[in-house]
Amino acid sequence: MIKLRTLPTIALLALAMLICSLAPRPATAQGAAADPFAAALERLAGGDFGQIVEGINALAALGDARAVPILRALGDNALAKRQSDQRLAILRDDGPIDAATGTRLEPADRAAYAPIGINNRVRVALRGALGRLVLFSPDDAERLAAAQGVYRSRAAENLPLIERAYAAERNPRIKAQLELALAATRLMSPDAATRRAGVDTLGASSSAEARALLVETRAAANSDAELVAAVDRALASLDFRLQIASAAQTFFQGLSLGSVLLLAAIGLAITFGVMGVINMAHGEMVMIGAYATYLVQEAIRAWAPGLADVSILIAIPAAFLSAGAFGFVLERGLIRHLYGRPLETLLMTFGLGMIVQQAVRLAFGAQNREVSSPTWMQGTIALPGGIAITQNRLWIIVFGLAVLLATVAVIRFTRFGLNMRAVTQNRPIAATMGIPTGRVDAMTFAFGSGIAGMAGVALSQIDNVSPNLGTGYIIDSFMVVVFGGVGNLAGTLVGAFILGIVNKVLEPYAGAVLGKIFVLVAIILFIQRRPRGLFALRGRFVES
């Protein structure tokens, strides 16, 4: 925690702050002089957010480690006032304790305590105060949070503290964050040379937040021409790196959107591309997969809470089987009677999609179902150069490619794949070879539906699990399959990623609405030129 030799500085600062903050309130000044810690605590119970913030800052200035659990409790909404005498208490699971002394408080009933509400302003103050107080904690995560806290609070009086923490830090990630914090805090310094040093450090960083600080510094430094020049230099170098980062980011977003399109379209590439069935209920297969994910999650929550982090992996086969089974029944029950009648198939599957949607709505309700992300899919990975990649998107890209590879493998290397290719290429000859064409049709359709179900698992992570989940993807899926070339999985892959990247590159200029329209128009023009899509199949069977 706080080392002994800093105590005099901190005490001095605390005294100065106390004198300043207590001056307009002579009534409480006497009690405060006796015990500044108690006085600061008293202000936490003050009533309005302004007073709470004052209390937090006073506690931070005292540098007293006793304040840490109290401030943490405040952040967790666990700090409360005893109704009878306004005494501050920390509400813990095993009962309330006195905030100042840590002894048990009576009564144990929570109703006797009024929690202290906080808002964003209080949270900002808390972050800075806790950052100051735990900057020397032995725990890496705590120190990192503390470094971020002092970076954002940027109080000039923290400077010596951060300098020492920076010198002592061994963990490179925390050290980098502390370097930023140091630079940001230096900007607040009254000394011009110190300020310039801060500017130079920030200019060499790739932090987008640093840009905001630099712009602020520039606005505040009107008279200091040298500083303004330094800021401008720093901004120029920072902006260059930020632009590269932003381009990389856009590319990643495009890949991510492409992977979503790919997932939604692979199943359709089988049922529409290979079999030629216009399945308007394709989106509902995706939706069934998403609901299967939800059911698996609920089952695991109820019976095996320890498996919560892998529930999504268990959901993948579950979604494949449930959507596949539905596809099998659909093909055997309805679609096979309509082969060779595309218009009827289209209308029938469209109507069926609506029936499935409403059935799910009746069974599960119109509300969205919450599918939580496993911990390994949350948050972002920070790459050097200030590029941040969201974990869930990254995993979906990996998953999309894996599903595509698995599909290709099944078609190329299995008996079922061979039968499937034989039947689609030449049905009569395949039949004469003893291939049960009817069963192969059913299995192929079930396979495509099952893949759509697996897409539902991925979409449950980024979209709403609601009865109309699938409707948003049906048009996009057809677009990808037609653009890429009907009956060609490589085309689906390339088509999906091209559409994803073009969409994301256009978005900043045209806006989300117009961007989509542009893409659609571009595809229409493209299909006019090349009706068979990017990767046109050649050969005799194409004509038939």
Next chain:
Amino acid sequence: MTSILGKPVGRRQILRGAAGAAIGAAALHGTKASAQAAPIKVGVLHSLSGTMAISETALRDTVLMMVQKQNAEGGLLGRRIEPVVVDPASNWPLFAEKARELLQVQRCDVVFGCWTSVSRKSVLPVFEELNGLLFYPVQYEGEEESRNIFYTGAAPNQQAIPAVDYLMSADGGSARRIALLGTDYVYPRTTNRILRAYLISKGIPEADILEEYTPFGHSDWQGIVARVKAFANQGKKTAIVSTINGDANVPFYRELGNQGIKAEDLPSVAFSVGEEELAGIDTRPLVGHLAAWNYFMSVQAPANTEFLNMWRAYINNPRRVTNDPMEATYTGFKMWTQAVRAANTTAVDAVRTAMIGQKVMAPCGYEETMGANHHLSKPVMIGEVQANGQFNIVWRTPGPIPAENWSPFIPENANRRRGG
């Protein structure tokens, strides 16, 4: 051609005669019905399927709950209330057809319905033509006033403007740059037009306002959130004002969480996200983001306890939440029964006159009054999302404020009469 007494009669004349007979029969039926104390018919015009079902089904349930309660208390004017539920399926033209059906075929005395402004705009001419009565329970962009509609949700000055004021205050983080994000339709566009004018009047330069629209059901928010982040890194405290509607909100908040945007650094205030919408998301990464409404489920007031208990008993699920439009439906229904009692009839013209000045102790904890402009006076509250999906109220007006449905920040309204 048929001929009666040797004179040829056209098909059209026969039709006309038949229609006359039908009208006569209907009129006869009407008088007979009231003599026997036929039930009072309450139409429910909420989408039970399609994209808006997520929000509107709870409103249907609220109306049905109120009808059940009223019937249990002996009905109204000694007559039973009979609900007539139709499903306009989130399809705007179908709203108009269903409204016509409720008024002409079912002869409803009053209709509770609509959520999106586009659905309200589509039924408005029907209600005006047939002199029906519609209670509209959702906050909206204003710029409307129909003698056949009572608006029990908020006008912009009762939601949007106080919310922006809060963001710019010290408690709200002193924001000086505002990103206006919305779904692309009439409500967000009009609200943002009002907000832009308001922000400029408060000294915010045009360059510090970002406006972005997305389609209904937008699910890929990566680019827009990244752009807002870049917008926030220009050196002034930034905040997001969201008029995103419907289920697009869930992926939007997920993206905020995933990109590590903390409410302390970049707070967002939403006008269309309530307890019901949050029920579908993990709210832990969203703690501190804001919503502005006239009611939150977490309000501590006897009227709210009564409302909550009634709802949970009716829906038979102790975990179901309530939200602002449900409260507005509840308040509107109560007010309508009071007006019917005061007028001693369900006739539209009499009820309309009796509605003005009606007061109800609403679950938000304040007494709300119906103004002459057909809008309710309402308190404004700002809530912060908590980890349990509820809102912690961090700011509220001292009392209900009257609605300004014609915003003074839209230049075309300069010559209109204002206020109730």
